[in-house]
Amino acid sequence: MNAILSIGLSMLFLFQGFTLNLKDLAQIGDLVEHVNFHANTYGDSFETFLSKHYGELKEKHAKDNQEEEDEHEKLPFSHQFNIQNFIVFVHLPNDNFCSKVILGSTTPSIFFYSESYSSIRESKIFQPPRLAA
Numbered sequence: 030m031n032a033i034l035s036i037g038l039s040m041l042f043l044f045q046g047f048t049l050n051l052k053d054l055a056q057i058g059d060l061v062e063h064v065n066f067h068a069n070t071y072g073d074s075f076e077t078f079l080s081k082h083y084g085e086l087k088e089k090h091a092k093d094n095q096e097e098e099d100e101h102e103k104l105p106f107s108h109q110f111n112i113q114n115f116i117v118f119v120h121l122p123n124d125n126f127c128s129k130v131i132l133g134s135t136t137p138s139i140f141f142y143s144e145s146y147s148s149i150r151e152s153k154i155f156q157p158p159r160l161a162a
Contacts, residue, residue: 053105
C-alpha cells in the first residue's frame with residue numbers, strides 16, 4: 030500500500046512538473062487535427078509543426094498566418110506561467126550560535142508539591158483474576 034501511494038505521489042509531482050492539465054489532454058484531438066492540416070496544406074513534417082507552434086519558428090509562423098490564430102489558441106501545452114522560487118541558504122560559521130539556557134530558579138521556593146497520584150494497579154480491588162491451584 031505504501032509503495033502504491035509513493036508511486037502515485039511521485040507521478041503526480043512529475044506531471045505537475047510538466048504542467049499537464051486535463052484541459053491539455055482534452056485538446057489532443059485539436060492538436061492532431063492541426064498537425065494534419067499543416068501536413069496537407071504546407072507539407073510540414075511533425076518536427077516542423079512542433080518548431081512552428083512550440084519552438085523557434087513560433088513568432089514567424091504567428092506573424093505570417095494570423096488567420097489561424099483562433100486554431101492556435103485551441104492547441105494544448107501553450108500555457109504561460111510565471112513561477113518565482115527563492116532559495117535562501119544561510120551559513121552560520123560560528124558553532125556556538127545558541128547559548129545555553131539554564132532552566133530553574135536559583136531562589137529558594139516555599140511551595141512544596143506532594144504528588145497525590147497513585148496507580149490503580151496497586152489497589153487490591155482491581156487485580157486480574159487468578160487461576161485456582
